Amino acid sequence: MATIAHEIPQVAPEEVNYLNVEHGWKSWLLTTDHKRIAMLYLFSITAMFFVGGLMAVLFRINLLQPEGIFSPETYNRLFSMHGIVMVFLFLVPSIPATLANFLIPIMVGAKDLAFPRVNLLSWYLYIAGAAFTLYAIVRGGVDTGWTFYAPYSSTYSNSYVLAAAMGIFIAGFSSILTGLNFIVTVHKMRAPGMTWGRLPLFVWSNYATGLIQVLGTPVLAITMLLLAFERIAHVGIFDPNIGGDPILFQHLFWFYSHPAVYIMILPGMGVISEIVSCFSKKRIFGYNFVAFSSMAIAVLSFVVWGHHMFVTGESVYTGLAFSFLSFMVAVPSAIKVFNWTATMYKGSISFDTPMLYVFGFIGLFTIGGLTGLHLATLATDVATHGTYFVVAHFHYVMVGGMVMAFLGGLHFWWPKMTGRLYPEGWSKFSALIIFIGFNLTFFPQFILGYLGMPRRYQSYPPEFQALNVLSSAGASILGIGYLIPMIYFVWSWKYGPKAGNNPWGAAGLEWQIQSPPTTFNFDETPIVKEEAYNYGKLEEILG
Amino acid sequence: MWASSFPFADLQLFPVAASKQATQIDQLYWFITAVSAVMTLLIFACLLAFAWKYRRRVQVESTQIEGSTKLELTWSILPFLVMLIMFAWGAQLFFAAQNPPKDAMEIFVTGKQWMWKVQYPNGGSEINALHVPVNQAVKLTMASEDVIHSFSIPVFRVRHDVMPGHYNSLWFTPTKPGHYHLFCTEYCGMEHSGMVGWVDVLNDRDYANWLAGGGTGTAGSLVEQGRSIFMQNGCSTCHLQDQQGRCPVLRGLYNKPVQLADGRTVIADDAYIRESILEPNAKIAAGFQPNIMPVYKGQLTEANVIQLIAYIRSLSPNEPASQQGDQQRPVVIAPTDANSSNSGTSR
Amino acid sequence: MADAVMPVAHEAISPEEEIYLKHHFATPGQQMDADTLGMWTFLITEVLFFGGMFASYAVYRNLYYGAFASTSKYMNVTLGATNTAVLICSSLTMAMAVRSAQLSKRAQLIRYLFLTMIFGTIFLVIKAFEYHDKYVEHLIPGLGFQYEQFPQYEHNAQILFFLYFAMTGMHAIHMIVGLGLLSWLAIEAYRRKYNENYFTPVEMVGLYWHFVDIVWIFLFPLLYLIGDR
Incomplete structure (x- = not known):
């Protein structure tokens, strides 16, 4: 590869694209180009990912010893900040604000999102939210867990709850604005001929995500605000001493935070649909069902929050309803997995790095999803609630699912975003390392969980040590696995070989334009004449 | 070692x-x-089998399949x-x-x-x-x-x-x-x-x-401990025998329905008794005035309350431990002219 | 879905329309559609935002009915009803403002915007008097809350008063934001920005203003009218 790059004559003037059209910090900080904003987001969330990851490494070190290594105070702050940073500042914006921000206008054939300035505002809100949260970390952190359960967070905790809650409140609006922009863009900005039935599935899944962001996040915002009032003025709304109801807090919190886990997985599912189809050179199996299942997930996600509260003493009939609905939401997720698998049937499969991440995703998401059945079932939830079983389950979905999809998507569209290729050998190697490290970290936690080890414990009975040591060892491998792509991506930006417009031979509007794209994406508005994933006419795609 | x-x-x-x-x-x-x-093995087996069988050879050859509603x-x-x-x-x-x-x-x-x-x-x-x-x-x-x-x-x-x-x-x-x-x-x-x-x-x-x-x-047993707390805190001066209708008498009360001043009915179970000790004004029984009994929130621990409840329960010897409470007619545990409730709400 | 896909760009666009067309839209119609859908989506977000407080209200009103009834004795129905009337009038003037913009009647537009702002200000002044009364009566949670007339409800009433202030306060903040938007519209209208070809901002602020009114239409009966009287 390197030799080929060398042979390209350096004299040709570089073509104008969104990256080199303007220079200087102002051209970035005041940009309204969705692609530049996506890049701003990419840097910001990567920084947050490593902040959150560092905390994880530190508390995994603590758990090497049954009696712990750090003080309980330090440990509690580490796991709380890990959760807050990873959920609100990494996972929620991860794919929507970066890949989708970059790709949705291109995929629907538009010059930009419907509201470019709102898009920039959303990034500034994100930065403001992150600043509040980082302030809380620098001042000593928060020790409430990412769930902020009252009355501990409102009355008892002596940590920087207020700053973190405000950080989440502000970052929440950034998420709302992103979702709003996607919804309007998909409805109103589609190019001529781009019907709903021709939209790429990545657009469908981000549209569904947008609905959740717009409908769920405001409830989290008001909850954080009420919590802040409770903390500042002791108004009593969540204080059982004067009749406040801590369970109300949990209802309001999970009304957002359960749909939020679908904000954290739906866009990843969209990425997988794109990649699996491209590297099988085959149209997606059951397009309508995959698209419809995204919408079904978005709708059902709003009626399952009560399954976080089976053991709080909510009425058994409430529990019954929420348990049933939780099984319902498993169906559309299963449909997707089956369709991805079926897409490979009679395909022509190549094993480039993005495809390796697809294998990782399907494997880990299947395990993560199926262990969700243990938690949706009332009786087994009682046995596993609040243990490492839950921790393992949601890491399989969030990290095994979303982070794998995010990395897969990044490897898939990196040539489009930067115009450069990354070293294939290193990227395959790191994909393997991440897969091994991930399983070593989190699989033992299923076993620990059913043995009864509670989550959020700074110290634990000695018989749990072996599995904890395994988990910590896995975490160190996982950490290295995440660092390698970081290094070669940065390297490839400058030194990587030129990618060309369509290195994967993929269908889709984004592959028919220049890499990196120009500021307005298309020289003239494209007119769409065929459905997505039209790999039957591969020669046409490759031009 | x-x-x-x-x-x-x-x-x-x-x-x-x-x-x-x-x-x-x-x-x-x-x-x-x-x-x-x-399920997992089935999916993994399919993935691996397809990946092997349909791996790309010299050139791209794939069969386009739209889907199958029956299969879905x-x-x-x-x-x-x-x-x-x-x-x-x-x-x-x-x-x-x-x-x-x-x-x-x-x-x-x-x-x-x-x-x-x-x-x-x-x-x-x-x-x-x-x-x-x-x-x-x-x-x-x-x-x-x-x-x-x-x-x-x-x-x-x-x-x-x-x-x-x-x-x-x-x-x-x-x-x-x-x-x-x-x-x-x-x-x-x-x-x-x-x-x-x-x-x-x-x-x-x-x-x-x-x-x-x-x-x-x-x-001493939990009941005896409860009795001594009952005596120490002066509960016995009112609650054991009728004192001009100032407060409900607790004999035979446990697990019985109680008519409240605002028209509702509750069962005198553990939760109600606990609340009435700690926050006596929260649910006033029909016919009684608020603000007569002192508030014990902050005065008694939850452990003390448990002892008191054990004692109050012992005053109703035939009642088993608090369950969902049988649906009986409300017992008005107040003097007979107590129906004029002080707020007269209707919901 | 009812909405059509993006219209092809070579529809006739008059030069007057083109001034207002942002670069990434093909036609003014598309731009207007996008703005309108964006505003409605934002308002749905707002509904959910207030929804969290309405849910809390429902829970506590149900849990502590007696305390709730006692708090409503402190609500000044006359002032509340006056404010309701004021807001309904402001909605009318706002609707008239939008109409004036659509008809390119600049002076009328500015007049109606000012009328709307005056009604909005009256509402806030009355609200401020109500808040002041509550302050004098020590009914603001967190600022020396006392509830001597119904000591049996002291704690629970505090929560309900907090909800009163949270809900009406959040509504008042939205009113203040609305007044800011109206002032901006008035300045832009003075600068001849709006005419029959371009009036989207007036219409969008109008939607927002009506939404804020509707929130009050729910708050007024829930907080003032259905208590114990």
């Missing part, structure tokens, strides 16, 4: 099942796990039917876990940052330890002094959150004598991981010995 410090020497992969529920829940757990494993319906409906089995099975066990048997031994637990206080009917109490006889149903009634805790005994597969301001309960029937962990599993602050203790399931002889040994430093 080396063996004990080498963490893999006592590697354990599956917990002991030491209660009736544990065995039942394990069966369900294995059923779900087995179904999941079959099959793989939506079949798994859903299997999931319905899980749902029904889980719900059935969960419902059974709501209703302790009538002969369950009642033990009181108070959670507090960061310890568990256990009170026995005989008046004994322990910190972070629970002693129960084997093959005897045990019902725990739990309260919290501060934040949300969650009481969990993994080998029994039981757990329930302990909400401040409420009584929560769970029950189990231990089947295997032994020395087991109990944990707090709702994050409750700095020493959350120190809020742990031991459950000892004793066989009949050991349990008798433990009782005889006064292992818990008995100072």
Whole structure:
């Protein structure tokens, strides 16, 4: 590869694209180009990912010893900040604000999102939210867990709850604005001929995500605000001493935070649909069902929050309803997995790095999803609630699912975003390392969980040590696995070989334009004449 | 020596099942796990088989397939039917876990940052330890002094959150004598991981010995302790016999419906009595005035309240432990001219 | 879905329309559609935002009915009803403003915008008097809350008063934001920005203003009228 790059004559003037059209910090900080904003987001969330990851490494070190290594105070702050940073500042914006921000206008054939300035505002809100949260970390952190359960967070905790809650409140609006922009863009900005039935599935899944962001996040915002009032003025709304109801807090919190886990997985599912189809050179199996299942997930996600509260003493009939609905939401997720698998049937499969991440995703998401059945079932939830079983389950979905999809998507569209290729050998190697490290970290936690080890414990009975040591060892491998792509991506930006417009031979509007794209994406508005994933006419795609 | 410090020497992969529920829940757990494993293997097998069989050779050759509604319906409906089995099975066990048997031994637990206080009917109490006889149903009634805790005994597969301001309960029937962990599993602050203790399931002889040994430093039964708190706090001056209708008489009150001043009816169960001690003005019985009884919030601990309730319960000798309360006609526990309620609300 | 896909760009666009067309839209119609859908989506977000407080209200009103009834004795129905009337009038003038913009009647547009702002200000002044009364009566949670007349409800009433202040306060903040938007519209209208070819901002602020009114239409009966009287 390197030799080929060398042979390209350096004299040709570089073509104008969104990256080199303007220079200087102002051209970035005041940009309204969705692609530049996506890049701003990419840097910001990567920084947050490593902040959150560092905390994880530190508390995994603590758990090497049954009696712990750090003080309980330090440990509690580490796991709380890990959760807050990873959920609100990494996972929620991860794919929507970066890949989708970059790709949705291109995929629907538009010059930009419907509201470019709102898009920039959303990034500034994100930065403001992150600043509040980082302030809380620098001042000593928060020790409430990412769930902020009252009355501990409102009355008892002596940590920087207020700053973190405000950080989440502000970052929440950034998420709302992103979702709003996607919804309007998909409805109103589609190019001529781009019907709903021709939209790429990545657009469908981000549209569904947008609905959740717009409908769920405001409830989290008001909850954080009420919590802040409770903390500042002791108004009593969540204080059982004067009749406040801590369970109300949990209802309001999970009304957002359960749909939020679908904000954290739906866009990843969209990425997988794109990649699996491209590297099988085959149209997606059951397009309508995959698209419809995204919408079904978005709708059902709003009626399952009560399954976080089976053991709080909510009425058994409430529990019954929420348990049933939780099984319902498993169906559309299963449909997707089956369709991805079926897409490979009679395909022509190549094993480039993005495809390796697809294998990782399907494997880990299947395990993560199926262990969700243990938690949706009332009786087994009682046995596993609040243990490492839950921790393992949601890491399989969030990290095994979303982070794998995010990395897969990044490897898939990196040539489009930067115009450069990354070293294939290193990227395959790191994909393997991440897969091994991930399983070593989190699989033992299923076993620990059913043995009864509670989550959020700074110290634990000695018989749990072996599995904890395994988990910590896995975490160190996982950490290295995440660092390698970081290094070669940065390297490839400058030194990587030129990618060309369509290195994967993929269908889709984004592959028919220049890499990196120009500021307005298309020289003239494209007119769409065929459905997505039209790999039957591969020669046409490759031009 | 080396063996004990080498963490893999006592590697354990599956917990002991030491209660009736544990065995039942394990069966369900294995059923779900087995179904999941079959599904996972099926998907993995397909993935690997397709990846091998349809790997790209010299040139791209793929067959475009639109999809199959029949197939989609099959793989939506079949798994859903299997999931319905899980749902029904889980719900059935969960419902059974709501209703302790009538002969369950009642033990009181108070959670507090960061310890568990256990009170026995005989008046004994322990910190972070629970002693129960084997093959005897045990019902725990739990309260919290501060934040949300969650009481969990993994080998029994039981757990329930302990909400401040409420009584929560769970029950189990231990089947295997032994020395087991109990944990707090709702994050409750700095020493959350120190809020742990031991459950000892004793066989009949050991349990008798433990009782005889006064292992818990008995100072009179729970009822007697409650009586002395009742006397010390001056409750007896009003609540034992009618004092010109100033307050309800507590004899025979326990677990009976009470007509409230605002027109509603409540059952005089543990939760109502607790609230009426700590916040007497919250639910005034019909015919009485608010602000006569002092507020005991902050004066009494949850443990004291448990003792008081045990005593008040003893004033109604025929009543079993508080359950869902039989739906009887409301008993107006006030003088007969008490129907003119002071706020006259209608909802 | 009813909405059509993006219209092809070579539809006739008059030069007057083109001034207002942002670069990434093909036609003014598309731009207007996008703005309208964006505003409605934002308002749905707002509904959910207030929804969290309405849910809390429902829970506590149900849990502590007696205390709730006692708090409503402190609500000044006359002032509340006056404010309701004021807001309904402001909605009318706002609707007239939008109409004026659509008809390119600049002077009328500015007049109606000012009228709307005056009604909005009256509302806030009356609200401020109500808040002041509550302050004098020590009914603001967190600022020396006292509830001597119904001591049996002291604690629970505090929660309900907090909800009163949270809900009406959040509504008042939205009113203030609305007044800011109206002032901006008035300035832009003075600068001849709006005419029959371009009036989207007036219409969008109008939607927002009506939404804020509707929130009050729910708050007024829930907080003032359905208590114990």
